[in-house]
Amino acid sequence: MDASIDDQMDLDVARPLLSRPDSAPPSESTTHPPAPPYVEPTPPKPRASSVPLHPSDATVGFVYSAEMATHFSLSPDGHPEAPDRILRIWNAIVGKHYHSRAKSIPIRPVLKEEALLVHSEDLWDKIESIQHMSSQAIADTEHYYEQLSLYISKSTTRAARLSCGGVIEACLAVARGELKKTFAIVRPPGHHAEPEEHMGFCFFNNVAVAARVVQQRTPIKKILILDWDVHHGNGTQRAFNDDPSVLYISLHRYERGEFYPCGPFGSLLSSGEGPGLGYSVNIPWPEKGMGDADYIHAFQKIVMPIAMEFAPELVIISAGFDAAVGDDLGECLVTPNGYAHMTYMLGGLAGGRLVVALEGGYNLNSITLSALAVTEIILGGAPGEMQSMVASEAAAETVWLVAREQSKYWKSVSPKACEPQEEAAALTFSVPEILKLHRQYYLYSKHDMMQVPLIGAELEQRFSAQVMCTPDIFQRDTLVFLIHEFGNLRAELASSINCDVQLERSYLIDSSKELINWVKTEGYSLLDVNLFPKPSDEPYPRPKGITELRKDIVTYLWDNYVQLCSATTIVLVGHGPGCQHLMDLIDLRATSVMKSVKAVVQVVGQLQLRPPKNAFDLREWYKDNSFVALSSNHALWSPDTRAKDLKKHGNLQKIDEEGSVKLILKAFPAIKTFVKSQVSAANLTRSAMSNMHIED
Structure with missing residues (x-):
């Protein structure tokens, strides 16, 4: 043509x-x-x-x-x-x-x-x-x-x-x-x-x-x-x-x-x-x-x-x-x-x-x-x-993995709704639950720590076995309230293609381990809460999101344990995502927190940091009583950040480490020095006030 x-x-x-x-x-x-x-x-x-x-x-x-x-x-x-x-x-x-x-x-x-x-x-x-x-x-x-x-x-x-x-x-x-x-x-x-x-x-x-x-x-x-x-x-x-x-x-x-x-x-x-x-x-x-x-x-x-x-x-x-x-x-x-x-x-x-x-x-x-x-x-x-059809195991697994990836970009995709339902589901235990039980056993056998009972079906179901305390919680003058999430699971793969885990070379990194040893050595009491909730399939009359549940458990522990114990000096410690809910507690219970908390420690890493709510007396108190460990490459260290924006976040400490696990280890000597200084100052103030009362 x-x-x-x-x-x-x-x-x-x-x-x-x-x-x-x-x-x-x-x-x-x-x-x-x-x-x-x-x-x-x-x-x-x-x-x-x-x-x-x-x-x-x-x-x-x-x-x-x-x-x-x-x-x-x-x-x-x-x-x-x-x-x-x-x-x-x-x-x-x-x-x-x-x-x-x-x-x-x-x-x-x-x-x-x-x-x-x-x-x-x-x-x-x-x-x-x-x-x-x-x-x-x-x-x-x-x-x-x-x-x-x-x-x-x-x-x-x-x-x-x-x-x-x-x-x-x-x-x-x-x-x-x-x-x-x-x-x-x-x-x-x-x-x-x-x-x-x-x-x-x-x-x-x-x-x-x-x-x-x-x-x-x-x-x-x-x-x-x-x-x-x-x-x-x-x-x-x-x-x-x-x-x-x-x-x-x-x-x-x-x-x-x-x-x-x-x-x-x-x-x-x-x-x-x-x-x-x-x-x-x-x-x-x-x-x-x-x-x-x-x-x-x-x-x-x-x-x-x-x-x-x-x-x-x-x-x-x-x-x-x-x-x-x-x-x-x-x-x-x-x-x-x-x-x-x-x-x-x-x-x-x-x-x-x-x-x-x-x-x-x-x-x-x-x-x-x-x-x-x-x-x-x-x-x-x-x-x-x-006809009645059920997707194959290979398809269900693939769709779940795709959902996990695409949920980064699309709000309508729910990985939870795509989780494969295996025939042996009734016989299985999730890895997080196994590790939580292991930590509960370790705290009990190593430090004689006890499980804290929770009131309310929802808190009990979602956080049972995740709140532990030392037996002297109502007897010591100083109480450390540690708020954290799940530890870091390090797994070595036998095959990166199939994601087969090499179990003998995999382990849990619990960054709170050294901190708990130190608390016990100093003679402080300890209240420890893991804010990683158990999954729930139960429909509640008014379902709550995870963030709201975490606020509930932290304020519940503050009202029913921290405030009722005999400790006159409280130390709040937040690690990783737990820092957000530590700040929620400070905002929600500002008056009682300023009265009894003498040290606030946050090990943030690279996570977003937020200051306490905009109240002058609370902000001033926070500046005087805080220690905030940030990675050296945190966004707050940007040259564009104004000096006054840095000040509102408290006593910031730049730590030359990116990972949150190594960061707490590197910052730990400074954390111990800060906490002991704050506790000592609180004890001196209390002693001076006691002497003044005797003289009167």
């Missing part, structure tokens, strides 16, 4: 793009120009992207052309990415008369300026040059293309451009409001094609280019791309890895990065970068054989919560059907009904604006049945009834 005539046909279809003043081709210095502000386009020519060849009230459209079948492998053994993939799907749709209930969207090749919204000019030139290669040149480059998991023929350029242009037109028809849903039955697929390279049966990244064109030519800017192809869409994620306007979610077989396209880019930790951090969501299956229950579980716990929080204006499915039952490359077990349910859920987003773009899928029977099931949904049907 004459290239100039072909390109002129392309211009007629995409004329509105070229006529816009802000649609000049991107410069060679970038392949990702930012989407310009939306400008109302000039009225289009009579030829629209969806041609009413069928009933005018249809809301669904199809993109298809048998011309894409001209791209085929010359190998006598054939190739999995074969023309019959789309021929079989289209014949099945026609056989069901589904095409008569929809509009036919004309297909056309992608334009260069459209492709360059995602791809480099070098890649465009490489794909364009294929159509001009001789048969000998094609044979000579066979090994080169095999290394990229590609094959070529003289018709490859035309088919690749049609495939990409077809997805563009399917997306524009929905984005412009001409149709509600469309299905682009195209090949070659696109989601492996990266901005700089074609690979993995893919030449242009059809979906990525279409998304960029939609952002430039319509008011729609926020787009969700859901990729359920069994392979990770490395090219699509790469195209939007730093872009928060496109949310990319992929469910794929990963197997520690050993499944195609291989490497860590498809891992659950690969979440985007820069402004796009959190906008790439990978659900990497660790093994083959994943089925409907696994995919639906991932949709319910990860995909849909994030998608609804993102609130897309358009949803595009990269619909590879190679995770379907019977596909030898994917070796997974998703049924047509499973694909139908996933499509149905996604169809509820973005006001129903949905585009399905064919990607992989290499078992002709499986891809046909799966595509028909999806077609029935976009035509308005309901998915079939699902």
